[in-house]
Amino acid sequence: MPCTGKVDVQHILRAFEKGADGVYAVGCMEGDCHFNSGNFRARKRVEQARKLLNTVGVGGERVEMFNLSSAEGPRFAEYAREMDRRIRDIGPSPIKLAMKKAA
Amino acid sequence: MTTKTPSKLEKILASGCLAVTSEVGPPRGGNPKHIEEKGRLIQHHVDAINITDNQTSVTRMCSLAACIRLKLMGLEPVLQMVTRDRNRIALQSDILGAASFDIHNILCLSGDHQSFGDCPTGQNVHDIDSMQLIQTVRRMRDEGKFLGGADIACPPRMFVGAAENPFADPFEIRVPRLAKKIAAGVEFIQTQCIYNLDKFELWVKQARERGLTEKVHILAGVTPLKSVGMARYMKNRVPGMDVPDDVIKRMAAVPKEKQPDEGITICVETIERLKSVEGVHGFHIMAIEWEEKVAEIVERAGLFPRPTVEI
Amino acid sequence: MIVADKKPIEEIIQQVESYHNVLILGCNECVTVCEAGGKKEVGILASALRMYFLNNGKDMRIDEVTLERQCDHEYLEEIRDRIDRYDAVVSLACGVGVQFMAETYLSKPIFPGVNTCFLGVTEKRGLWTERCQACGQCILANTAGICPVSRCAKRILNGPCGGSSKGKCEVNKDLDCAWQLIVDRLKALGRMDDYEKLFSIKDWSTDRAGGPRKVIREDVQI
Numbered sequence: 001m002p003c004t005g006k007v008d009v010q011h012i013l014r015a016f017e018k019g020a021d022g023v024y025a026v027g028c029m030e031g032d033c034h035f036n037s038g039n040f041r042a043r044k045r046v047e048q049a050r051k052l053l054n055t056v057g058v059g060g061e062r063v064e065m066f067n068l069s070s071a072e073g074p075r076f077a078e079y080a081r082e083m084d085r086r087i088r089d090i091g092p093s094p095i096k097l098a099m100k101k102a103a
Numbered sequence: 104m105t106t107k108t109p110s111k112l113e114k115i116l117a118s119g120c121l122a123v124t125s126e127v128g129p130p131r132g133g134n135p136k137h138i139e140e141k142g143r144l145i146q147h148h149v150d151a152i153n154i155t156d157n158q159t160s161v162t163r164m165c166s167l168a169a170c171i172r173l174k175l176m177g178l179e180p181v182l183q184m185v186t187r188d189r190n191r192i193a194l195q196s197d198i199l200g201a202a203s204f205d206i207h208n209i210l211c212l213s214g215d216h217q218s219f220g221d222c223p224t225g226q227n228v229h230d231i232d233s234m235q236l237i238q239t240v241r242r243m244r245d246e247g248k249f250l251g252g253a254d255i256a257c258p259p260r261m262f263v264g265a266a267e268n269p270f271a272d273p274f275e276i277r278v279p280r281l282a283k284k285i286a287a288g289v290e291f292i293q294t295q296c297i298y299n300l301d302k303f304e305l306w307v308k309q310a311r312e313r314g315l316t317e318k319v320h321i322l323a324g325v326t327p328l329k330s331v332g333m334a335r336y337m338k339n340r341v342p343g344m345d346v347p348d349d350v351i352k353r354m355a356a357v358p359k360e361k362q363p364d365e366g367i368t369i370c371v372e373t374i375e376r377l378k379s380v381e382g383v384h385g386f387h388i389m390a391i392e393w394e395e396k397v398a399e400i401v402e403r404a405g406l407f408p409r410p411t412v413e414i
Numbered sequence: 415m416i417v418a419d420k421k422p423i424e425e426i427i428q429q430v431e432s433y434h435n436v437l438i439l440g441c442n443e444c445v446t447v448c449e450a451g452g453k454k455e456v457g458i459l460a461s462a463l464r465m466y467f468l469n470n471g472k473d474m475r476i477d478e479v480t481l482e483r484q485c486d487h488e489y490l491e492e493i494r495d496r497i498d499r500y501d502a503v504v505s506l507a508c509g510v511g512v513q514f515m516a517e518t519y520l521s522k523p524i525f526p527g528v529n530t531c532f533l534g535v536t537e538k539r540g541l542w543t544e545r546c547q548a549c550g551q552c553i554l555a556n557t558a559g560i561c562p563v564s565r566c567a568k569r570i571l572n573g574p575c576g577g578s579s580k581g582k583c584e585v586n587k588d589l590d591c592a593w594q595l596i597v598d599r600l601k602a603l604g605r606m607d608d609y610e611k612l613f614s615i616k617d618w619s620t621d622r623a624g625g626p627r628k629v630i631r632e633d634v635q636i
Binding site for chain 3: 016056095098101
C-alpha cells in the first residue's frame with residue numbers, strides 16, 4: 001500500500017475472515033505523513049476494526065497499529081516480534097479453527 | 104382607563120397602582136391542600152397568583168385544576184399555559200375550561216424543553232408558539248372566534264400576559280421582541296428574575312423610548328435568593344439567567360445562617376429601586392418554595408396593604 | 415440528503431440469527447455519503463456477521479449487494495432474479511429504502527441495518543447536522559434562510575425563547591440557537607426590520623400532522 005491511509009476496516013476484517021491470526025498496520029510517525037493524515041486515518045480504522053472484532057468474538061487485541069519512520073528497520077523488526085509474541089500468546093484465531101472444523 | 108375583562112389584576116394595573124403577583128407551583132400528586140395552603144399564605148399580600156404549568160417540564164398537577172382550587176377560595180389565579188404539551192385544540196379547550204370557572208388571567212409561554220424534566224424521552228408539541236398563543240387568546244376573547252373560524256358561544260374574558268427575559272441573548276432583539284409580543288396582543292408582561300438591575304433598566308428605557316411601556320404593563324420579576332449556592336446555581340445552571348458577580352459576592356460575604364435574610368434584603372432593595380422606574384407597573388415575586396417570605400417582602404417593600412377593587 | 419447512522423451490530427445479529435441465507439443490501443445514495451450504508455459498510459457488516467456466525471458454529475450464508483438506490487423500482491428489480499436465494503434481507507438504506515424493499519418483495523423479511531436520522535448536511539467528515547424536517551411548506555424566505563422548524567428545539571416561529579444564551583440553545587450548549595443564527599443573518603442581510611414581522615400560526619397539515627403525504631405531478635407522469 002502506498003500509505004496506511006489506504007487501509008480500510010474491510011481489509012482488516014477480510015484478513016481475519018480468511019483465517020489470519022493477527023493483523024498489524026505500520027505507518028509513518030504521527031505528524032510525518034506524506035499525505036498529512038493517512039496514518040491518523042489508519043489508526044481510527046484499526047480502532048474500529050478492534051471494536052468489531054471484539055463484538056464478533058474474534059478479539060480486538062489481534063489487531064494493532066504501530067508507527068515508525070522508514071529509516072527504522074530494527075524498530076520494524078521489534079514491532080514484528082512484539083506482535084508475533086502477542087498472537088502466539090493468544091493462540092490461533094477462532095475463525096481459523098471454525099473454518100477447519102467446518103471443512 | 105377602561106378594562107376589557109373582569110380581571111382584578113387588570114383593574115389594579117388600570118388604576119395606576121403598582122400590582123403585585125406571585126406564583127405557586129402545583130404539587131406532584133393529587134392532594135389540593137398544598138396549593139390551598141400556599142394560596143392562603145400569600146393571599147392578602149398579592150393581587151393575583153400564577154399557577155405554573157408543569158414547570159421545568161416536571162409532571163405535576165395541572166395548572167388549570169390548581170387555578171380552580173384558588174378560584175374556589177376566592178383568590179385571583181393567573182393560568183400559566185405552555186405550548187410544549189398541548190396542540191391548538193387542547194389549548195383552546197383549556198382556555199374555555201378556565202373561562203367556565205371565571206379564571207380571568209392567562210400567561211402564554213412556550214415552556215422549558217422536556218429534556219429538563221422527568222419525561223426527557225417524551226414528544227413535545229409546539230403546534231403554536233407563545234406569541235401565537237397570545238394571538239389565539241385575543242382572537243377568542245375579542246373576536247369571539249376559534250382559530251378554526253367558528254364563533255364561540257360564550258367567549259373567554261381573559262387578561263393576556265406573557266413572560267419576557269430581558270437577559271436572554273441576543274440582547275439587541277429583546278426590545279423588538281417585546282414589541283412583537285405587544286403586536287400579538289399581550290397586555291401584561293412578567294419578566295425573568297432580575298438581579299442585573301442596570302441591564303433591566305436599559306431594557307425598560309429602550310422599551311420606553313419606543314413607546315412600548317404605554318402599551319403594556321411590565322411587572323418586574325424578582326426572586327429572593329436563599330443562599331450563595333442558589334445564586335451560583337442560577338448564574339451557572341439556569342439558561343438565560345443573569346446574576347452579576349457583585350450579587351454573589353454580597354451573598355457570600357455574610358455567614359450562611361444570615362444569607363436568607365440577605366437574600367430578602369436584596370429582593371426588597373431591588374423592588375425599591377425599580378418602583379421608580381418609569382414603565383414598571385408592578386412586581387412578580389417568585390419565591391421558589393419560600394412562599395412564607397412573600398408577605399415580608401411585600402411589606403418591607405412598602406407595597407402593603409394591597410388595594411381593593413370592585414369585581 | 416437523508417442522514418442515517420449505523421445500528422449496533424448486536425441488534426442486527428439478533429434480527430437475522432434465525433435465518434440461513436441473508437443478503438446485506440446497500441444503497442449508493444445518501445447512506446453512502448454519510449458512511450452508514452454504502453458498499454463499504456455492506457462489506458464490513460457482512461464480514462463481521464460471517465465471522466460471528468462461523469465463530470458461533472452457525473451455518474450462515476451472507477452475501478453482499480449494493481444497489482444504485484433503494485427508493486426506485488428500477489433498481490430494486492435488479493435483484494428480483496436472486497432474491498429467492500435468501501430467506502432474509504438486511505437493508506442498509508434509509509427507512510424509505512427498507513420499506514420500498516418490503517413493498518416490492520412482499521414475502522421476504524426485510525430488516526433495517528441503519529437508524530434513519532434526519533435530512534441534513536455534511537458539516538465535515540464524521541459530522542452531519544439537521545437542516546430540514548420536510549414540513550411541506552417552506553418558510554425559509556421569511557427566516558433569513560435558516561429553518562426554525564428543524565433547528566429550534568421548540569420549533570418556535572417567533573423566537574428566540576428565553577433559553578437562548580450566548581448563541582446557544584437551552585437544550586444543549588453545543589447546539590446553536592436557531593434564532594440567534596436567524597438574527598445574525600438578518601443583520602448581515604440588512605433586514606433586521608423583518609424580525610418584527612409576526613409569524614402567523616403555521617398550517618401543519620402538510621407536515622406529518624396531515625398523515626402520509628403525496629406529491630402528484632401530472633405534468634411529468636407518462
